[in-house]
Amino acid sequence: SQTIHQWPATLVQPVGSPLSLECTVEGxxxxxxxxxxQAAGRGLQLLFYSVGIGQISxxxxxxxxxxxxxxxxxxxxxxxxxxxxxxxxLCAWSAGTAPRSExxxxxxxxxxxxx
Amino acid sequence: xxxxxxxxxxxxxxxxKNCTLQCNYTVSPFSNLRWxxxxxxxxxxxxxxxxxxxxxxxxxxxxxxxxxxxKQSSLHITASQLSDSASYICVVSPNYGGAxxxxxxxxxxLLAVQP
Numbered sequence: 575s576q577t578i579h580q581w582p583a584t585l586v587q588p589v590g591s592p593l594s595l596e597c598t599v600e601g602x603x604x605x606x607x608x609x610x611x612q613a614a615g616r617g618l619q620l621l622f623y624s625v626g627i628g629q630i631s632x633x634x635x636x637x638x639x640x641x642x643x644x645x646x647x648x649x650x651x652x653x654x655x656x657x658x659x660x661x662x663x664l665c666a667w668s669a670g671t672a673p674r675s676e677x678x679x680x681x682x683x684x685x686x687x688x689x
Numbered sequence: 690x691x692x693x694x695x696x697x698x699x700x701x702x703x704x705x706k707n708c709t710l711q712c713n714y715t716v717s718p719f720s721n722l723r724w725x726x727x728x729x730x731x732x733x734x735x736x737x738x739x740x741x742x743x744x745x746x747x748x749x750x751x752x753x754x755x756x757x758x759x760k761q762s763s764l765h766i767t768a769s770q771l772s773d774s775a776s777y778i779c780v781v782s783p784n785y786g787g788a789x790x791x792x793x794x795x796x797x798x799l800l801a802v803q804p
Contacts, residue, residue: 580732616796617693617778617793617795617796617797618778620792623791664732666732677735677738678735680732680733680734681732682730682732683730683731683732
């Protein structure tokens with residue numbers, strides 16, 4: 575069966591520090607991968623998605639970047655964190671070659687607090 | 690602007706009772722509509738996915754309905770259990786073309802089931 579792992583579960587970082595959040599998927603190949611941010615009282619916002627190694631699409635201009643160095647690894651990064659980067663970050667995957675009615679499967683998220 | 694609006698924002702019911710959550714959307718055209726359950730501090734989990742041609746879809750005690758003419762969907766929970774306490778999120782997949790899912794998320798209905 576497929577599983578998705580995200581870490582760390584919680585993170586407290588000072589303003590201006592770098593960030594690296596990692597997500598890995600097991601039990602599937604060539605998944606579509608996604609990074610979302612969920613702010614309190616707001617719907618999930620898609621930050622990045624990837625359909626293959628090295629292929630990254632950015633949905634909103636921001637202080638963050640994403641990379642996909644391996645088929646089942648997705649990394650969210652920042653060189654200098656801002657207060658506004660605080661939030662709940664979720665990684666998700668969906669079947670790469672399936673019709674668009676395939677569900678997206680989410681990890682358990684990283685709670686990021688910027689001080 | 691494509692939007693997904695959910696009501697009520699929050700709901701408290703007694704264990705064993707039924708409840709219905711509402712979702713109105715303006716996304717058009719759309720590929721499918723999904724309902725997710727998100728436990729506090731966890732990632733969302735898919736409950737149902739309905740294409741625009743489907744009227745109803747069940748998953749155990751959860752039954753989703755879709756009226757594409759009025760652009761409304763509902764999620765009915767039967768014989769609620771304490772474990773149903775969670776946020777329920779309505780998600781619409783626009784039909785932009787292409788293989789990648791780009792989803793529009795509602796802000797969720799927070800359900801609390803009390804003993």
